[in-house]
Amino acid sequence: QSLDKNMQATIQENKHFRLFNELAKTGAGATVDEWTEQSGVGGFLGGSTNTETGIINESTGSYARRVGQVKYLMTKRQVSLVSTLGQNIASSEAIEQQAGAKQLLTDAEYLSFEGDSAVVPTEFDGIYAQILAGVNAGQVDTGNILDAQGQSLNSINLVNAAAAQVSRRDNFGTPTHLFMSQLVQADFDTGLDPAFRVSLNNVPNGGISLGSPVVGIRTSWGDISANPDVFINDGDQAVPFQVIYPALATANTGMKPTVAIDASVSDASSQFGASQGGNYYYLVTGLNANGQSDGVITAQTAVAAGKKVTLTITASAGGQETGYAIYRSRQNGTNAPSDFRLVTRVAKAGATTTYVDLNRDIPGTTRAYVLNMNPGDHAINWRQLLPMMKFPLYPTNAAVIPWAQLMFGYLRITKRRHHAVIKNILPNGAKWKPFA
Numbered sequence: 001q002s003l004d005k006n007m008q009a010t011i012q013e014n015k016h017f018r019l020f021n022e023l024a025k026t027g028a029g030a031t032v033d034e035w036t037e038q039s040g041v042g043g044f045l046g047g048s049t050n051t052e053t054g055i056i057n058e059s060t061g062s063y064a065r066r067v068g069q070v071k072y073l074m075t076k077r078q079v080s081l082v083s084t085l086g087q088n089i090a091s092s093e094a095i096e097q098q099a100g101a102k103q104l105l106t107d108a109e110y111l112s113f114e115g116d117s118a119v120v121p122t123e124f125d126g127i128y129a130q131i132l133a134g135v136n137a138g139q140v141d142t143g144n145i146l147d148a149q150g151q152s153l154n155s156i157n158l159v160n161a162a163a164a165q166v167s168r169r170d171n172f173g174t175p176t177h178l179f180m181s182q183l184v185q186a187d188f189d190t191g192l193d194p195a196f197r198v199s200l201n202n203v204p205n206g207g208i209s210l211g212s213p214v215v216g217i218r219t220s221w222g223d224i225s226a227n228p229d230v231f232i233n234d235g236d237q238a239v240p241f242q243v244i245y246p247a248l249a250t251a252n253t254g255m256k257p258t259v260a261i262d263a264s265v266s267d268a269s270s271q272f273g274a275s276q277g278g279n280y281y282y283l284v285t286g287l288n289a290n291g292q293s294d295g296v297i298t299a300q301t302a303v304a305a306g307k308k309v310t311l312t313i314t315a316s317a318g319g320q321e322t323g324y325a326i327y328r329s330r331q332n333g334t335n336a337p338s339d340f341r342l343v344t345r346v347a348k349a350g351a352t353t354t355y356v357d358l359n360r361d362i363p364g365t366t367r368a369y370v371l372n373m374n375p376g377d378h379a380i381n382w383r384q385l386l387p388m389m390k391f392p393l394y395p396t397n398a399a400v401i402p403w404a405q406l407m408f409g410y411l412r413i414t415k416r417r418h419h420a421v422i423k424n425i426l427p428n429g430a431k432w433k434p435f436a
Contacts, residue, residue: 012102017109018229019179020382022373028383028409033068035414039139040170064139069117070385071124071410073104076393078402093401097390100405104388110231112411113179113369118347119323122289124410127369127380127419134416141165144417148425149271150362150434153184154191160219162370162420167221173372173379173418177225178217180368183427185228188214191428198223224370235364235430238342240283240327241292248291255286255293255321260312263301267308271359276435277305281329282357283340284313286321295327297335309357315348323347326355328363331435341432364434365424372418379418384409 014021042059050056077100083092115126125133134140143165146158153159159178166173180188190211198216200207207213216223242249261282279302283295293316303309313324327340341363346355372379386408393402413419426434 011099012106012230014105016230017105018227019112020105020109022177022227023112023380023382023411024375024378025382025384025387026412028068028070028385031070031385033070033383033410033412035066035068035412037064037066037139037414037416038062039064039417066414068383068410068412069124070383070408071117071122073107073407073409074404075100075103076402076404078393078395078400081399081401084401097403097405101388104405104407106231108382108407108409109229113229113232113367115411116323116345116347119345120287120289121322126411127371127413128367128421128423130411130413131416131419131421140416141171144171144420146420146422147360148365148422150365150424150426152187152191152428153180153368153422153425154187154428156193156196156217156219158422159217159224159368159370162422163219163221163224165420166370166372166418171417173415174374174377175219175221175224175370175420176373177227177371178368179227179229179232179371180425181232181234181366181427182228182230183234183429184366184368184425185214185226187428188217188226192217232366232368233342234366234427235341235434236432238363240295240337240340240342241285241287241325242294243337245291249285249294252286252291252293254318255288255316256296257284257286257293257316257321257324258314259284259296259298260314261298261301261309262312263303263307263309265308265310266306267356267358268306269358270306270308272303272305272307274305276331276359277303277307278331278436279303280309280331281333281335281340282309282311283327283329283337284311285325285327286316286323287325287345288320288322292325293321295325295337295340297337300335311355311357313353313355315351315353321348324353324355326357328357328434330364330433339432341434360424362424362426362434364430364432365426368422368425370420370422372415377415377418379415380411380413382409383412 040062115123116129163175194208197208285292285295388407391404
């Protein structure tokens, strides 16, 4: 059979790895990578003043010793010997090698945003996990995580606030890049005030009119490059694992937990307001490095304004899961798996794990990331112990050519205060809405 030598495929290309392509690549000298993060020079404002012969006040800078763990991205590939002998299609080995490289780059890009080693130990921590850990430890200001509260991001307001936060005194960063989903970029294109658009060359009116592509956003702290990234989940992509990978979910059913639910208790910090109250289902899966199980779906639960929802998750009989993915239905929605969206992933705490839903993480939303990627600031980079390589394997009892493709590294953020995250963004184009 004669086939076109050019294989056509609708898959990711190098241009889609926008963050990874921008990251500086530096070498890690060992699997455990250590550095010191300085967050202050010491003293207080005006505290160095003194008299001519007065006792000099002693001050010390603020330092935190930080440790990063190199992670191992690997994929095994093989082609049959027969497939390498034909001359009517492109080299099967070369095509499969390209596919392996794209799989590793896909995971590196995706995990740079979404990775969480507390939930899946083989993952490296992504931007959100690292900044959130800094906030929880009191090392990063709470203002470095901004909340869109289920609104779209088509104005300057939250981006400007994030830029101001990154640049503020005690942070001293320079916002240079905004990474966001495709639908958030579309909202900027159709709604961003022309006054805040960076002009385009060879485009009528400089490309600053509504509807033109937004390639950059003007702020008082410099122009921020706009980078739509296909590996940042829009809410429509955050459906349960079993909807996308039914066979894998079934194979992982041994990790399926049991769940008890209680929505009877009030909490002053609840963000379930009058317009968010209603009937909800929850779907919870067990997960580890092999993926997620099929989900256990709770009974429909009425959630009133000011209440919290407590999920008590009991580990599966085998206990192989390292964490849980928690999904929630639409307000007054159905219990069909396709009608759920991811709320969050949590680490397994033991025989039972408790998660309290205060509506602070809204299903069906996405995040945007305002980063300082100025090369001279060394605020974020990819640390690699081993750049991508092909490692030959040997066939045992079949006429195949096997190999492994490897890439060892992790995302290192050395200045967490130089970056900000905007969460709970609901793009105007989202098909699934969390609230009626």
